[in-house]
Amino acid sequence: MKLRRRQRERLSLGIQYLVFVAIIVAVLAAADWGRLADAFFRVDIIESMFPTIITVALRNTILYTVGAFAFGLVFGTILALMRLSRVAPYRWLATAYIELFRGLPALLVLFLVGYGIPIAFPEREIPGGVFGSIAIGLGLTAAAYMAETIRAGIQAVPKGQMEAARTLGMSHVTAMRTIVIPQAFRIVIPPLTNELILLTKDSSLAYVLGVTASTIEVTKFGRDMLNDRVNATPLLVAGLAYLVITLPLSQVVRRLELRYAKAR
Amino acid sequence: MRVRSAVRQAGLVAAVAALALSAGCAKKDDSEVQASGVKLVEAGKLTVCTHLPYPPFQSKDASGKVTGFDVDVMDLVAKELGVEQTIIDTPFEGIKSGQDLNTGKCDAAAAGMTITAERQKVMNFSDPYFDATQAMLVKSGKTYKTLDDLRGKKVGVQAATTGRDYAKKFEAEKGLQIVEFEDLAAEQQALANGQVEAAINDLPVWSEYLKKNPGGFQVTAEFDTGEQYGFSVKKDGNPELLKKINETLAKAKQDGTYDAIYSKWIGKQPSA
Numbered sequence: 001m002k003l004r005r006r007q008r009e010r011l012s013l014g015i016q017y018l019v020f021v022a023i024i025v026a027v028l029a030a031a032d033w034g035r036l037a038d039a040f041f042r043v044d045i046i047e048s049m050f051p052t053i054i055t056v057a058l059r060n061t062i063l064y065t066v067g068a069f070a071f072g073l074v075f076g077t078i079l080a081l082m083r084l085s086r087v088a089p090y091r092w093l094a095t096a097y098i099e100l101f102r103g104l105p106a107l108l109v110l111f112l113v114g115y116g117i118p119i120a121f122p123e124r125e126i127p128g129g130v131f132g133s134i135a136i137g138l139g140l141t142a143a144a145y146m147a148e149t150i151r152a153g154i155q156a157v158p159k160g161q162m163e164a165a166r167t168l169g170m171s172h173v174t175a176m177r178t179i180v181i182p183q184a185f186r187i188v189i190p191p192l193t194n195e196l197i198l199l200t201k202d203s204s205l206a207y208v209l210g211v212t213a214s215t216i217e218v219t220k221f222g223r224d225m226l227n228d229r230v231n232a233t234p235l236l237v238a239g240l241a242y243l244v245i246t247l248p249l250s251q252v253v254r255r256l257e258l259r260y261a262k263a264r
Numbered sequence: 265m266r267v268r269s270a271v272r273q274a275g276l277v278a279a280v281a282a283l284a285l286s287a288g289c290a291k292k293d294d295s296e297v298q299a300s301g302v303k304l305v306e307a308g309k310l311t312v313c314t315h316l317p318y319p320p321f322q323s324k325d326a327s328g329k330v331t332g333f334d335v336d337v338m339d340l341v342a343k344e345l346g347v348e349q350t351i352i353d354t355p356f357e358g359i360k361s362g363q364d365l366n367t368g369k370c371d372a373a374a375a376g377m378t379i380t381a382e383r384q385k386v387m388n389f390s391d392p393y394f395d396a397t398q399a400m401l402v403k404s405g406k407t408y409k410t411l412d413d414l415r416g417k418k419v420g421v422q423a424a425t426t427g428r429d430y431a432k433k434f435e436a437e438k439g440l441q442i443v444e445f446e447d448l449a450a451e452q453q454a455l456a457n458g459q460v461e462a463a464i465n466d467l468p469v470w471s472e473y474l475k476k477n478p479g480g481f482q483v484t485a486e487f488d489t490g491e492q493y494g495f496s497v498k499k500d501g502n503p504e505l506l507k508k509i510n511e512t513l514a515k516a517k518q519d520g521t522y523d524a525i526y527s528k529w530i531g532k533q534p535s536a
Contacts, residue, residue: 115450115453115454115457118457118458118459119453119457122457122458123458207423207444207446208446208450210420210443210444210445210446210450210451210454210459210460211443211444212418212441212442212443212444213435213442220444223357223423224423224444226357226361227357227360227361227423227424230361230362230382230385230386
């Protein structure tokens with residue numbers, strides 16, 4: 001039997017679809033729907049999670065994320081400028097920091113901030129309590145990543161921009177501040193938004209610092225409810241709560257990337 | 265000939281899919297049913313789930329071996345079965361929700377775990393093997409004697425424990441600020457650092473801590489909650505093992521082994 005190329009392709013594709021459908025059917029048939037609904041979708045539990053999951057848990061998740069992002073952005077920008085500096089020790093310092101903190105798990109850094117610093121400096125407190133500890137702990141790690149992103153952004157701004165600014169009589173610093181950095185940030189908005197999404201999820205590490213009813217975030221809230229009710233529904237709801245933040249952010253990244261692609 | 269390659273390609277997709285499916289569903293099956301009817305998830309081993317560290321019930325010694333009161337008692341059970349005990353360190357949530365037992369991660373849970381009605385819904389408990397009391401630990405020199413003294417103050421508890429549930433009951437009434445820590449070590453550290461004013465946990469746990477850190481802390485209040493510890497096995501899943509545990513406990517209490525283990529880890533028996 002001899003088939004033409006078109007037919008062969010169609011056959012191959014058909015078989016692949018068939019396998020795909022067969023897998024889905026098998027999974028659907030194998031699942032115990034009543035049990036799944038009882039484990040993951042108990043309406044009474046979902047109702048009991050509101051409004052706390054929004055007013056406290058989600059609010060704190062967003063607060064921690066924004067705090068860590070702000071700290072990381074400011075610190076990361078400073079690091080990026082240090083890495084691009086003509087003064088060698090600045091470069092060394094920044095490089096050493098970036099290599100170190102990019103290599104450490106965020107969980108470990110949070111432990112260091114939450115438990116290491118109080119041991120090293122008794123009677124001193126990190127300003128802002130849990131919020132401050134998380135903003136600094138996650139921000140220290142995020143800054144290392146952001147510094148590299150921002151540096152790439154600055155280097156992506158054509159050299160001519162700086163040269164032109166200097167020719168107009170601007171100082172290096174003024175040219176950097178008013179000409180180069182604004183353009184660099186336009187370039188790095190998509191990767192920075194990705195960092196924001198990563199931080200949203202990392203904020204769940206807050207549990208290691210010890211949480212109170214008022215500082216609880218989404219993941220710990222879901223885990224507590226799982227414990228109290230011995231049911232997986234709270235985990236599902238907690239997962240959806242994250243998507244409420246991250247999906248719109250992903251959409252923003254996609255839009256921006258499209259726009260830049262067109263502008264080029 | 266080319267048709268075959270298309271078919272083969274599809275076959276490959278199917279094979280990979282089947283493999284992924286079976287990998288997702290199948291569990292490694294080394295299990296064993298002993299002559300006595302006791303089921304073990306891994307042959308020749310009594311696999312026990314716990315959450316470390318929780319001295320004196322279970323913690324790692326200098327060489328990294330897990331030791332403690334619960335470990336010694338479960339060793340008796342393992343000996344009775346003619347197998348070795350292996351201990352898996354896993355978050356307490358998985359233990360108390362019964363999931364670690366349901367998914368066959370371990371045969372039994374021994375984690376200084378209080379028998380509660382909630383937990384009895386998701387696993388079978390052995391006979392009680394320990395009377396536990398909750399207690400409040402504070403730094404020496406602090407004057408907190410009751411929960412009332414802690415109004416507006418931060419109180420540390422351990423997540424998913426009965427001590428946490430006890431404190432939560434009084435959170436509103438006594439105006440406590442409850443701070444939940446993931447494990448005992450973090451709770452102790454927070455008290456030592458002054459991040460919390462007092463910490464609530466099981467009395468034997470604090471007694472052990474005071475032994476290791478003399479001078480700095482004191483237990484200023486005990487809360488008799490009538491709690492009792494139990495070992496647990498999968499809900500309706502391993503009655504023979506449960507029977508074996510209960511038999512071993514009864515025997516050990518009778519022949520003095522239990523008392524020996526008790527005085528080794530906890531100290532003098534309370535005159536009951």
